[in-house]
Amino acid sequence: MRAVGAAAPGIMSGTFLWITIGACALVFLGAFESLAVTTVMPVVSAELGGERLYALAFAGPLATGVIGMVAAGNWSDRRGPTAPLYSSVAAFVAGLLIAGLAPTMEILVAGRFVQGLGSGGMMVALYVVVARVYPQDKHPAIFAAFAAAWVVPSLIGPTIAAVVTDLWSWHWVFLGVVVLALAALFMVVPALRGLSRDGDTSTPWALGRLAWSVLAALAVLALNLVGDVPGVGPVLAVGAVVVALIAVRPLVPRGTFIARRGLPSVILVRGLVAGAFFGTQVYVPYLLTDRYLLTPTLAGLALTGGALAWSTASTVQGRMGARLSNVIALRIGTALVLIGIALVLATAAFGWDALVIVAAWIVAGSGMGLMSPRSSVLTLSLSTPANQGFNSAAMTVADSFGSAMVLAITGTLFAALATTADPFTAVFALTVVIAVVAVILAPRVAGGRVHEEVGA
Incomplete structure (x- = not known):
């Protein structure tokens, strides 16, 4: 069941109020947990004696999240987003419980793996819920709300996590989110009832894509682990990049790697900008x-x-709606990200004042606020009901892979130059190049038709 009509109420009206609050709360909790764990992990690692597993506690959820994204996307196309969302939240909660009650670092990392699986699937299922529940002219507003729900934890998450750890224990950084996640899911249940069978059972189970996602997840994990291997780290990192690119091809729309006009370019540009x-x-x-x-x-x-x-x-572009075209918003946003990164590079290279970096990151953040919600809108507008799940998964996979691969490459580069050159300038020069490619390709998001194919 999909809401229609030009005079549809706003996303915070009686019709959509609870689904909007609940969905944004789930996005918020996923982002909060990610940032909160960053704050408390040194304490956790010291208490559980898990220094050797420290990096894996962060890389693991990113890797398993890719599997959750692909599985939830395929499941949503077949049966609608209800069951995938319920299952993803269940996995997210189970991971929180395992991690929060973990007596050893090994068990905590296992919980983080389960948590990442659920978090990845949850985001894809929520994108499909947006496509099925909200009218198209409300998509900029709801994606702006999602963006805000993702950003706000960066302002309060570390502080709350530190206070909870100081007053009680790091365990409650995990366990406290469980009740909130269940409450958020309860809010969206009424809107999901009509979507239980809102899918196409003729859509096959994409077991091949799921297998590729597992391989891609392993490659992403390797990218975060092999860079520090003495002597052969860079070679292993290059090998992991190659494997990741091969594995990700079936997980994105056809033509993504050649920047075909329309949806393939939307996915590619989004991944490049996220990485930069x-x-x-x-x-x-x-x-x-x-x-x-x-x-x-x-x-x-x-x-x-x-x-x-x-x-x-994000809020501004959501209020502007159709007065700001999706394509223009994406092109402006991509350019602003490039300008911000270029200013950071110049500051590192020429020793400018630190305030330039602060201003630069405000510019770059503004660009992300413009391009990220509108790339989500473009993805759904260029999808059919039969592939909304696949394309939503491709969008989130692009975010994860773009970020993971660039972080792995920059990590290897930074380590290699740390004692012989200026590693900061080298890293920022690389991300500027990636952002330049995104700006060059951004015009290709226009002119595409509704995309019915899958697989690169």
Whole structure:
């Protein structure tokens, strides 16, 4: 059942109120958990003696999330998004319980794997819910709300996690989210009742794509682990990139890797921008603390400014609706991300004032706030009911793979140059190149027809 009509009420009206609140709450909790764990993991690792598994606790959820994305997308196309969403939230909650009650680091990492599986599937199922429940002219607004729900945890998540850990225990950073996740799911249940069978059972189970997603997940995991291997780290990283690219081809629309006009280019540009943005963001506070000797709190203000700009730009584009075309918003947003990263590069290379980095990241965050929601809108508008799940999964896979591969490559590059050159300038130069490619390809998102094919 899909809402229609030009005079449809707003996303916070009585018709959509609870589904909007519940869906945004699930997005918020997924983002909050990701950031909160970053804050408490040093404490967890010290208490459980798990220093050797520290990196895996972060890489694992990213890898298993890819499998959840593909499975939820295929399941949604066959049976509608209801069962995939319920199952994904169940996996997310199970992972939280395992991690929160973990007596050892090994069990905690296992819980993180389950948590990532559920989180990845949950996001894809929610995108399909948007396509089935909200009228198309409300998509910019709901995706703006999703973007805000994803950004707000970057402002409050670390602080809340630190307070909870200090007052009680790190266990409650995981366990406290369980009740909130179940409450959020309860809010969306009424809107999902009519979608239980809203799918196409003739759509086959894509077991091959699921197998490719497992291989791709392993490659993503390897990208985060092999860079520090003495001597052969760069070679292993290149091999992992090749495997990841081969494995991801069946998980995205046909023509993605050749930037075919329309949806394939939307997916490709989104992955490139995500890689350029997050590949830079990881090193911004590092640069500020290492070279400018700022405290971690002050260095984090740059990321806070970017997060606020992202949220603000998302809200603005959502209110503008059709007055700002999807294509123009995506092209402007991509250009702003490039400008922001280029300013960070210039600051690192020429020793400009640290405030330039803060301003630059506000510019880059504004670009993400424009392009991210509108690329989601374009993805759904260029999809059919039969492939909304696949295309939504492809969009989230592009985010994960773009970010994971760029982070792995920049990590290897940074380590290789740490003692012989300026690693920050090298890393930012690479992300600028990636952003330039995204800007060049951005015009190709226009002119495509509704995409009915799958597989690159």
